[in-house]
Amino acid sequence: MKISINRLKEYLPFDQSPEEIADLLTASGLEVEGISTYESIKGGLKGVVIGEVIHCEPHPNADKLSLTRVDVGERILPIVCGAPNVAKGQKVPVAIVGATLYPTDGEPFAIKKAKIRGEVSEGMICAEDELGLGSSHEGILVLDTDLPNGTPLGSLIESSETAVLEIGLTPNRADAASHLGVARDLKALLRKELVVPDVSDFAVDRECPAFAVSVADTTDCPRYAGLTIRGVKVVPSPLWLQNYLRAIDLEPINVIVDVTNFILHDLGQPLHAFDADAITGNEIQVKRLPKGTKFTTLEGKERILTGEELMICDSKGGLCMAGVLGGKDSGVTDDTQTIFLESACFGADVIRRGAQHHGIKTDASFRFERGTDPNMPVFALKRAAMLIRELAGGEISSAIVDHYPAPATYLSVPVAYRHVDRLIGEVIDRKEIKTILESLDIRVEEETSEGFLARVPPYRVDVTREADVIEEILRIYGFDAIPLKDNYQSEYLAEHPEKDGNKLQYRISETLAGMGYSEIITNSLSSAAYSSEANFLDVEKDVVILNKLSEELGVLRQSLLYTGLEVLAHNINRRQKDLKVFEFGSVYSKIEKGYAEGKRLSLFLTGNSIRENWMHASEPAGFPELYAVVEALLAKLNIPLPDVQLVECAPYTFGLTLRVNQQELGDIGLLETAVTRQAGVKQEVYFAELDWDRLVKLAKKQERYREISKFPEVRRDLSLVIDQQVSFEELRQLAIKAGGKLLKRINVFDVYTGDKVAPNQKAYALSFYLQDDQQTLTDKLIDKTMHKLMTAFEKNAGALIRK
Incomplete structure (x- = not known):
């Protein structure tokens, strides 16, 4: 939101520089993100x-x-x-x-x-x-x-120059979405009085029959006001008005539209001007139109109504999508001579739903979605009508029609001084508190030594509780005015977990980069053809984009697989066939009660892991290499080695599912040829996709230092003959249980299948590394541990131990 310093000075004369004003506003909660200078020349x-x-x-x-x-x-x-x-x-x-x-x-x-x-x-x-x-x-x-x-x-030549503040308006501060709103805060900060535009001279020039107004739902439209102006000339705006609009990045259109834009940004009250001659009948109706009704908006686009939008209608049909955008057929043109000027207050929810459904964002909807002042429409209407009469000629030809069945009242909020002192952390003089609140138009009533009743004006939609009133006191009193103390205490401290997903991601990215992997970032939008052709993805779970740019970017991806394969294909087609890449990205799916989003880490390995050179022949990448990378990442996150289960279904020719504490971390394996060819890749690809959200939860605080054992490590080897169906993972789990704390590592250093063992059997050569952090291992203790291991393998895995 842009605010002109020159216009602020008309509301509130001050001598402070733009930089000083920016500091004041930022300290009070209206963060000024930048200061620029507008020059008309x-x-x-x-x-x-x-x-x-x-x-x-x-x-x-x-x-x-x-x-x-x-x-x-x-x-x-x-x-x-x-x-x-x-x-x-x-x-x-x-x-x-x-x-x-x-x-x-x-x-x-x-x-x-x-x-x-x-x-x-x-x-x-x-x-x-x-x-x-x-x-x-x-x-x-x-x-x-x-x-x-x-x-x-x-x-000689009139020019205009003003400093312009760029304010990052937070959603709760709807009251500050105008020059008047910002001036109200400055009024409290500078302890000055506002100079509000005078509309006391408003008068009807020649009263003619006015449009009647009917409102079907006063919840969605608590107030609707309007008047008619005849004999206007739609001409360019005067230079001062054009300069005002250009300073806040608006392009002048014509005097009627420019005045409505001026009022919106000046007072925070959206207005809409209709060509009165395009209104059929003598009544303005605020209501909903049936679902499926076609309505052409101001920019010429035909829209299909859902039946939930609030519409401004005449006896023939829709004139305007209330609070969002006007209709093409009723807008002001160069030939317009009579206008009906609308000023209303609409419910935030109905405007937000309508704007979001049709993908329309206007300055008016921005304000109505957050809440406007129900007591402002008539004042803004008078101000606009007087300006139009002055700048475009014509006569105000009807009294103001004001449909306001339930006028908004001040909200009563009880405030206890002890709570003010507790939340602020310092006792502020009671007179100062009263002065601050009254400078913000919050009345202080029924005051006692214990507290008071705060009467909050309707335009402060964000002040509804005692804590909100106390926040208002503090932001004007000044956060910097509260001195720092040596010791603080609090009745409640929020839990702030030490784990930071961003820091962990950076650490893993560094680790992967050190292993020779390159990071990729791909589009979350993907082709629906992938899920429809892949039997491991559920088409019903596709999140389909309503306003898709193309079929190739028509759905949100369920997996990082295909977008990563597209990157591989792009590089392979350019003769870069040896690739190691990784990606952190989000995946999406449709669920029973809406949509789900999760973050994943994907790893791709293809081509040769060692390129041909004079010392070595080329060596193709393999599954063990990628699995070793995954193990290293888990170690970096201080997560124990996972349990694994064989995967023999798409998208893998073979692979493993990884689990820790019965929680699935993801899959790793060799992709099926049919899957890689979908993305145009014609060479073997090893792929892993890990649940990053779960990894972050499982990650443990890194131990910065760990004492190296003073006692030597001992290696013992075993040769086992086992059935083909027995996996190394089963043997590893048996060894962990039998070996206890002394067993530090297990390794397979040879696998044999051939004529020296039965057809349904295989031979494993395993090495076991034993170590005690407290003492040197004795032969007796080593032999005892190895005996436990052999017994476990024979009894539970049917192993034949070669001794």
Whole structure:
């Protein structure tokens, strides 16, 4: 939201600089994100003065140039001029040496002393476009003025300059979404009085029959007011109004529309002007239209109504989507002569639903969605009508129709001084509290030594509780005014978990980068064809985009698989076949009660892990390499090694499901050829997709230091013959239970299948690493541990131990 400092000063005269005002507002909760300067004429014509041509003759060395001498007050400048219309006796704009010009087209340029075809030139006689005043470049601008030579051109040509504050308005501060709203806060901060526009002179010029108003639902439209103005001329706005709008990044349209925009940004009250001659019948109806009704909005787009939108209608049909956007057929045009001016208060919920469904965001809906002042519509209507009459002519031809069956009242909020003292942390003088609240238009009534009754105006939709009133006191009193103490205590401390998902993600990204993996970021939008063709994804769970840009970007992805494969295909097609990539990204699915979103970590490995060189032949990437990376990541997060279960279904040719504490972490395996070819990849791809949200929850605080054992590690090997169906994971789990704390690591260093074992059997060679942190292991203890291991393998895995 942009706020003009010049307009604020009209509400509240002050001497503080824009930077000081920005600091005050930011400290009180209206965060100023930036300060810029608006100039109606770029550069403000600085360095350009009025001069008089006292001598003019042809340039001796150029046919199309003239040598002039120009009186600029204190001195006479020699200037070479190329304009065909320059002549002695003219009053002209002169840019003196050092000035910077901002032309209508092109880049700014500085005026320097120069020699042109051998003649000195100490300035420039300017054309209209060179000053940024228009587009004409037919010749120099000849001035009609009696002002003395040397007078700054800005004294003759009206220009406007103002500092502009960019305020990051929080959703709760609907009351501050205008110049008046910001001025109210400054009033309290600076302890000054507001200068509110005077509408006491409002009067009906010639009363004619007015439109009647009927409201079907006073909850969705608690107030609706309007009046008619006849004989208006739809012309461009005066310069002051155009400059006001441009300063806050609005483009002027015509005087009627510009006045409604001015009121909206000035008072925070949206208005809408209808072409009264386009209204059928004598009644304005605020109601809903049937579902499926077609309505064309102001920008010419036909929309299908849901039946929930609040509409402004005449006897024929819809004129305007209330509080959101006007209709094409009833809008003000250049030929409009009579307008019906609407000023209303609409319910926040109905406006929000309508705007969101149709994807419309306007300045009006922005304010109505957050809550507007129900007591402002008539004041704003009078102010706008008086401005339109002044700027566009015409007569106010009807009394104000004001449908306001249940006027809003001040909200009563009991406040106890002990709670004020407790929440603020300091005892503030009771008179100061009363002064602050009354400066915010919050009345203090029924005051006792224990507390008071705060009467909150209707426009403060965010102040509904005792804590809200106390917050108002503190933000105006000043957070910085509360001194820091050595010791603080609180009745309640919120839980702040030490784990930070962003920091953990950064740590894992660094780890993967160190392993040679590159990070990718892909689009969350994907093609519906992937889920429809893949039997491991559920088409019913696709989150379909309503306003999709294309079928290729028509759904939100259920997995990081296909968007990652597209990246692999792109690189492989460009002869980059050895790839290690990872991605942190969100996945989405439709569930019974809405939609679900989760974060995943994906890993892709394809091509060769070792490229061919003079020392080694190329070595293709394999499953163990990717699994080792996953193990390293879990170790980095201080998560124990997972339990694994074999996966023999799509999208994997073979793979594993990883679990820790019965919680599934994700899958890892070799992708099926059919799956990779869907994305155009024609080589083997190893893939892992891990549930990052779950990993963050399981991650434990890293131990910064751990003492290295002083006692040696012992290795013992076993050779086992087991059935083909027995997995290493089963053996590992048996070993962990049997080996106890002494068993630190297990490793497979050989696997054999062949004619020396039965067809349905295999031989494993396992190494076991034993260590005691408290003492040196004895042969007796080692043998005892190994005996436990062998017994467990024989009894529970049917293993034959080769001794």
